[in-house]
Amino acid sequence: xxxxxxxxxxxxxxxxxxxxxxxxxxxxxxxxxxxxxxxxxxxxxxxxxxxxxxxxxxxxxxxxxxxxxxxxxxxxxxxxxxxxxxxxxxxxxxxxxxxxxxxxxxxxxxxxxxxxxxxxxxxxxxxxxxxxxxxxxxxxxxxxxxxxxxxxxxxxxxxxxxxxxxxxxxxxxxxxxxxxxxxxxxxxxxxxxxxxxxxxxxxxxxxxxxxxxxxxxxxxxxxxxxxxxxxxxxxxxxxxxxxxxxxxxxxxxxxxxxxxxxxxxxxxxxxxxxxxxxxxxxxxxxxxxxxxx
Amino acid sequence: xxxxxxxxxxxxxxxxxxxxxxxxxxxxxxxxxxxxxxxxxxxxxxxxxxxxxxxxxxxxxxxxxxxxxxxxxxxxxxxxxxxxxxxxxxxxxxxxxxxxxxxxxxxxxxxxxxxxxxxxxxxxxxxxxxxxxxxxxxxxxxxxxxxxxxxxxxxxxxxxxxxxxxxxxxxxxxxxxxxxxxxxxxxxxxxxxxxxxxxxxxxxxxxxxxxxxxxxxxxxxxxxxxxxxxxxxxxxxxxxxxxxxxxxxxxxxxxxxxxxxxxxxxxxxxxxxxxxxxxxxxxxxxxxxxxxxxxxxxxxxxxxxxxx
Numbered sequence: 001x002x003x004x005x006x007x008x009x010x011x012x013x014x015x016x017x018x019x020x021x022x023x024x025x026x027x028x029x030x031x032x033x034x035x036x037x038x039x040x041x042x043x044x045x046x047x048x049x050x051x052x053x054x055x056x057x058x059x060x061x062x063x064x065x066x067x068x069x070x071x072x073x074x075x076x077x078x079x080x081x082x083x084x085x086x087x088x089x090x091x092x093x094x095x096x097x098x099x100x101x102x103x104x105x106x107x108x109x110x111x112x113x114x115x116x117x118x119x120x121x122x123x124x125x126x127x128x129x130x131x132x133x134x135x136x137x138x139x140x141x142x143x144x145x146x147x148x149x150x151x152x153x154x155x156x157x158x159x160x161x162x163x164x165x166x167x168x169x170x171x172x173x174x175x176x177x178x179x180x181x182x183x184x185x186x187x188x189x190x191x192x193x194x195x196x197x198x199x200x201x202x203x204x205x206x207x208x209x210x211x212x213x214x215x216x217x218x219x220x221x222x223x224x225x226x227x228x229x230x231x232x233x234x235x236x237x238x239x240x241x242x243x244x245x246x247x248x249x250x251x252x253x254x255x256x257x258x259x260x261x262x263x264x265x266x267x268x269x270x271x272x273x274x275x276x277x278x279x280x281x282x283x284x285x286x287x288x289x290x291x292x293x
Numbered sequence: 294x295x296x297x298x299x300x301x302x303x304x305x306x307x308x309x310x311x312x313x314x315x316x317x318x319x320x321x322x323x324x325x326x327x328x329x330x331x332x333x334x335x336x337x338x339x340x341x342x343x344x345x346x347x348x349x350x351x352x353x354x355x356x357x358x359x360x361x362x363x364x365x366x367x368x369x370x371x372x373x374x375x376x377x378x379x380x381x382x383x384x385x386x387x388x389x390x391x392x393x394x395x396x397x398x399x400x401x402x403x404x405x406x407x408x409x410x411x412x413x414x415x416x417x418x419x420x421x422x423x424x425x426x427x428x429x430x431x432x433x434x435x436x437x438x439x440x441x442x443x444x445x446x447x448x449x450x451x452x453x454x455x456x457x458x459x460x461x462x463x464x465x466x467x468x469x470x471x472x473x474x475x476x477x478x479x480x481x482x483x484x485x486x487x488x489x490x491x492x493x494x495x496x497x498x499x500x501x502x503x504x505x506x507x508x509x510x511x512x513x514x515x516x517x518x519x520x521x522x523x524x525x526x527x528x529x530x531x532x533x534x535x536x537x538x539x540x541x542x543x544x545x546x547x548x549x550x551x552x553x554x555x556x557x558x559x560x561x562x563x564x565x566x567x568x569x570x571x572x573x574x575x576x577x578x579x580x581x582x583x584x585x586x587x588x589x590x591x592x593x594x595x596x597x598x599x600x601x
Contacts, residue, residue: 105579109576274408
């Protein structure tokens with residue numbers, strides 16, 4: 001029964017990774033840009049969320065905190081896009097990458113200045129008691145995480161594949177020039193992409209907050225790396241890939257931590273990145289793209 | 294002619310610098326700037342000349358530093374053995390790493406190298422029997438050439454400066470040679486390069502090996518100058534710093550990475566009183582430089598920038 005509990009733990013962790021990876025891969029799909037500060041948007045909105053939800057208003061109910069975190073991250077992500085990426089649409093791809101590094105430094109150090117460099121502990125109450133079913137113990141937080149992830153992914157899916165805006169986003173991702181000839185404004189779509197993608201990271205930050213109850217300035221970088229590993233694993237630019245990759249990564253990490261060595265937990269993501277890039281650069285679900293040289 | 298005069302003036306100024314400025318603290322910054330100038334120039338080969346973005350250069354830097362430090366402390370070898378060992382081993386690692394990885398392009402390559410840097414740091418941290426784990430390696434001896442001990446900042450300054458100038462001279466020659474032109478052709482259009490019969494993979498491997506070897510050289514200098522190293526220095530953040538030096542200075546020019554290294558090493562030192570805000574200002578500077586001079590401070594205007 002331990003193995004089932006661990007699988008559920010892995011799924012919950014993986015669900016969080018999947019949410020961050022979804023935003024990451026969406027932004028990559030539309031802009032062909034590695035949003036290196038995506039993890040820092042996650043971290044910074046986490047800090048703002050905690051400050052407002054706990055110190056501003058006392059303990060708000062969890063669903064309000066979740067929506068709040070999504071709104072904060074959406075605003076922050078859109079702001080980052082306007083300042084750090086908008087000027088470099090036509091530049092070589094290394095320029096926005098460096099610009100993103102600059103944003104990363106700014107967000108991390110701002111967080112350090114405002115909230116201090118150490119770990120910051122808090123408690124978010126999700127309002128569900130722990131479940132016990134046929135000898136399997138599941139904490140209420142993990143149930144909430146799994147449910148939230150499913151709901152958000154379904155909503156996101158509906159938005160991307162069933163609405164006009166979603167169709168415009170997909171059109172821009174597949175061919176920006178043709179899309180703009182069909183009357184889609186690419187700049188508008190890019191802004192929407194960042195807003196939606198970052199809001200997913202905001203949802204993840206609320207869930208991670210409920211799960212660990214701790215935040216620190218470098219959390220964003222490590223989470224960003226894992227989301228990146230997850231989307232590489234599933235195939236960059238693929239939405240299903242990001243979800244599958246995130247869940248797989250979460251399960252692999254939990255299994256590594258409990259059966260091999262806790263110290264290796266963080267190495268899993270990096271091993272995956274190197275392995276997948278070498279063996280199947282398009283990811284396990286990615287279609288093979290014709291290679292230019 | 295005019296260029297030559299400027300060059301001589303610059304060389305004289307550089308040579309007189311530690312005689313005129315006797316403040317040890319500033320001399321120390323000058324030495325560190327020289328070491329980072331070598332490191333940034335090594336990355337400049339990849340990023341500026343061939344357009345292979347490495348986001349894990351601190352990994353090569355670290356391998357060089359640890360090789361040299363371990364050979365001279367645990368191995369009790371003289372400095373020169375550690376120095377050459379560091380260059381050779383790092384170049385070898387770069388060569389072996391480049392073979393599978395150079396199939397990747399653009400962002401994918403950047404991310405594979407980022408992962409390489411992170412894994413290298415993990416190895417440095419966790420291979421405790423060799424690297425002392427989190428405690429690092431203390432008591433690394435000073436650099437010494439045969440019977441000349443480089444035990445003062447001034448001597449070390451001249452040593453690193455001469456190495457830097459030699460490397461720059463070598464790179465200058467390289468960039469104008471057929472190899473350098475092949476690099477530039479690959480940078481501008483890899484397909485056209487291949488169509489013209491340039492063996493792109495071979496030249497990329499050459500660039501990667503050379504770059505790694507020079508990063509190892511810088512690592513060795515760093516270890517012997519600091520006399521203490523630990524895994525913390527060779528983080529992904531450091532890789533980003535090196536990349537920023539190259540881009541801020543002007544990645545396609547010979548002297549751009551050098552200028553970037555000097556600026557980004559000395560500016561944080563000047564802001565030492567504002568130490569809490571240091572990295573924040575660093576980030577802001579990075580974003581602003583890109584905004585106003587995306588081609589770098591020394592870079593020439595090209596049609597690729599900004600236009601909308």
